[in-house]
Amino acid sequence: MSTTANHGGESPLLLQFRHGLRRDQFDNAIRDIRGGWARRELWMTLAFQDIRRRYRRSKLGPFWITISMGIMVMALGLLYGQIFRQNIHDYLPFLAAGFVIWGLVSTMITDGCQAFIDSDGMIRQLNAPVSIYAYKSIWSNLIIFAHNIWIFFGVALWFGVDLNWNLLWVAPALVVLVANGLWISLFFGLLSARFRDVPLIIGSVVQVFFFITPVIWRPEMLPDRALLLDLNPFYHMVEIVRAPMLGQPANLEHWLAVIAIGVVGWAVTLFFYSAYRWRIAYWV
Amino acid sequence: MASIQLEKVSVSFPVYSASNRSLKNRLIQSATGGQIRADTVSQRISVVEALQDIDLDLRSGDRLGLVGHNGAGKTTLLRVLGGIYEPNCGRVSVEGSTVPLFDIALGMDQESTGYENIVLRGLFLGLTRRQIKARMDEIAEFTELGDFLNLPIRTYSAGMQMRLAFAVSTSVVPDILLLDEGIGAGDAAFLDKARARLKHFTEQVSIIVLSSHSNDLVRNMCNKAVLMEHGRIAQYGPTEEVLDAYEAKHGTYNKDRSKLGGDEAIAGAGIGRL
Numbered sequence: 001m002s003t004t005a006n007h008g009g010e011s012p013l014l015l016q017f018r019h020g021l022r023r024d025q026f027d028n029a030i031r032d033i034r035g036g037w038a039r040r041e042l043w044m045t046l047a048f049q050d051i052r053r054r055y056r057r058s059k060l061g062p063f064w065i066t067i068s069m070g071i072m073v074m075a076l077g078l079l080y081g082q083i084f085r086q087n088i089h090d091y092l093p094f095l096a097a098g099f100v101i102w103g104l105v106s107t108m109i110t111d112g113c114q115a116f117i118d119s120d121g122m123i124r125q126l127n128a129p130v131s132i133y134a135y136k137s138i139w140s141n142l143i144i145f146a147h148n149i150w151i152f153f154g155v156a157l158w159f160g161v162d163l164n165w166n167l168l169w170v171a172p173a174l175v176v177l178v179a180n181g182l183w184i185s186l187f188f189g190l191l192s193a194r195f196r197d198v199p200l201i202i203g204s205v206v207q208v209f210f211f212i213t214p215v216i217w218r219p220e221m222l223p224d225r226a227l228l229l230d231l232n233p234f235y236h237m238v239e240i241v242r243a244p245m246l247g248q249p250a251n252l253e254h255w256l257a258v259i260a261i262g263v264v265g266w267a268v269t270l271f272f273y274s275a276y277r278w279r280i281a282y283w284v
Numbered sequence: 285m286a287s288i289q290l291e292k293v294s295v296s297f298p299v300y301s302a303s304n305r306s307l308k309n310r311l312i313q314s315a316t317g318g319q320i321r322a323d324t325v326s327q328r329i330s331v332v333e334a335l336q337d338i339d340l341d342l343r344s345g346d347r348l349g350l351v352g353h354n355g356a357g358k359t360t361l362l363r364v365l366g367g368i369y370e371p372n373c374g375r376v377s378v379e380g381s382t383v384p385l386f387d388i389a390l391g392m393d394q395e396s397t398g399y400e401n402i403v404l405r406g407l408f409l410g411l412t413r414r415q416i417k418a419r420m421d422e423i424a425e426f427t428e429l430g431d432f433l434n435l436p437i438r439t440y441s442a443g444m445q446m447r448l449a450f451a452v453s454t455s456v457v458p459d460i461l462l463l464d465e466g467i468g469a470g471d472a473a474f475l476d477k478a479r480a481r482l483k484h485f486t487e488q489v490s491i492i493v494l495s496s497h498s499n500d501l502v503r504n505m506c507n508k509a510v511l512m513e514h515g516r517i518a519q520y521g522p523t524e525e526v527l528d529a530y531e532a533k534h535g536t537y538n539k540d541r542s543k544l545g546g547d548e549a550i551a552g553a554g555i556g557r558l
Contacts, residue, residue: 042407049393056395125386126368278370
């Protein structure tokens with residue numbers, strides 16, 4: 001094994017980029033994403049196992065997810081209901097719905113950053129499409145979401161929220177969210193594998209967004225619906241799921257925004273994923 | 285028909301130091317432009333050339349042994365063959381289902397039961413749940429673990445875990461098998477059984493590529509060998525020729541190694557170190 005400096009003045013990243021940006025690499029990227037889906041039995045099992053391991057030998061097991069979410073919603077609901085002088089009957093269901101969705105969206109992003117980094121051992125030993133680690137990260141977040149959603153239904157039933165046919169909109173909204181989650185995992189997972197600061201940066205950005213996204217406060221509380229709201233991608237993502245949960249169909253603008261984010265995100269991701277997917281095994 | 289063809293394959297690893305890997309440094313570098321340039325030139329990312337200009341052509345029936353020092357590129361080559369590393373340049377074409385068995389216990393979960401781990405290992409090997417169910421009885425019987433299969437495998441001894449991993453890993457016959465240091469399996473009483481199974485298993489595989497430090501293991505199992513040096517193929521040919529040259533070159537050190545390997549390798553069927 002010999003060690004040489006990189007001659008030629010071109011950065012290795014650029015060389016790799018040139019290598020990766022070819023037609024056949026694009027086909028490989030698509031094949032990788034398709035092949036990952038074909039191995040769904042594997043990543044579904046791995047995701048389940050991850051969650052089970054986290055709560056192993058505890059009496060209540062994964063229901064701790066539900067319980068801690070419940071405690072959080074209750075505590076925040078009572079406190080901020082007072083601070084904002086909100087009617088608890090409206091505010092608590094609003095908060096529960098928002099919080100549960102926020103949990104899904106934010107962890108899809110933060111876990112997505114770790115998708116490849118955390119599976120380094122497997123990536124270097126298993127000849128499976130690397131996209132399975134992105135799928136796995138999304139799937140474990142959906143499992144957690146499935147535990148959390150009961151908090152909302154509990155609160156909604158208690159306060160007599162009007163659960164109507166609009167609830168059906170939640171399903172397509174989740175599909176669109178997950179489709180976004182997948183590109184986010186692939187893209188930020190890739191970026192994080194190379195630059196280890198990315199997960200930390202993303203982590204703090206997501207934290208800031210928690211406060212500037214209407215999760216604990218209502219959009220109406222913001223005077224004349226500032227640009228701050230419309231330019232906030234998280235707002236649209238939360239809103240397309242939350243509105244139908246609270247009995248209203250979401251505005252078309254939210255749907256369009258989330259779909260647009262998905263289309264642009266996927267385009268950028270496919271570009272980078274074609275170019276750099278083959279380097280992931282070297283980076284992790 | 286399984287086949288492996290490599291043409292002028294090279295693999296290099298950029299070595300990122302901690303500081304190199306941070307985005308901040310990259311941003312600062314580009315933001316301050318010319319100032320730090322002198323520094324960045326001297327700080328060029330060094331690149332380890334793990335494989336250089338590898339040509340290889342394997343057909344059905346080939347049993348290839350990879351020998352060479354630590355860091356000669358054996359494992360990297362196996363990973364290229366397994367499709368885990370895509371080379372920087374050159375062409376790789378592999379036809380046939382490939383199973384890399386670098387660690388036969390990969391993916392086993394200590395908290396899950398024996399049965400669950402059979403399923404898990406099976407999924408790792410590319411089986412579907414249905415296929416695993418169909419083989420479950422055969423695998424369970426082979427392990428001789430009986431009711432233990434209902435317990436979490438953290439209650440198993442190392443040997444018992446090995447039996448389980450061995451039984452599942454040898455239940456799927458791929459076209460191409462990639463082995464790092466052979467396959468180990470359990471205690472002495474189990475060995476006869478394991479040896480027979482391993483023999484049967486390896487006979488069905490079209491192509492085997494085995495990387496090992498045990499020259500005896502390579503002699504027993506392989507009809508061809510490659511001697512790797514500094515990421516290049518130093519010699520390629522019939523096993524005896526290559527090994528003789530390797531042993532001659534490295535003298536007593538390797539004689540000792542091969543003696544050691546003789547103890548490690550269970551003669552005949554090519555079971556590697558335990």
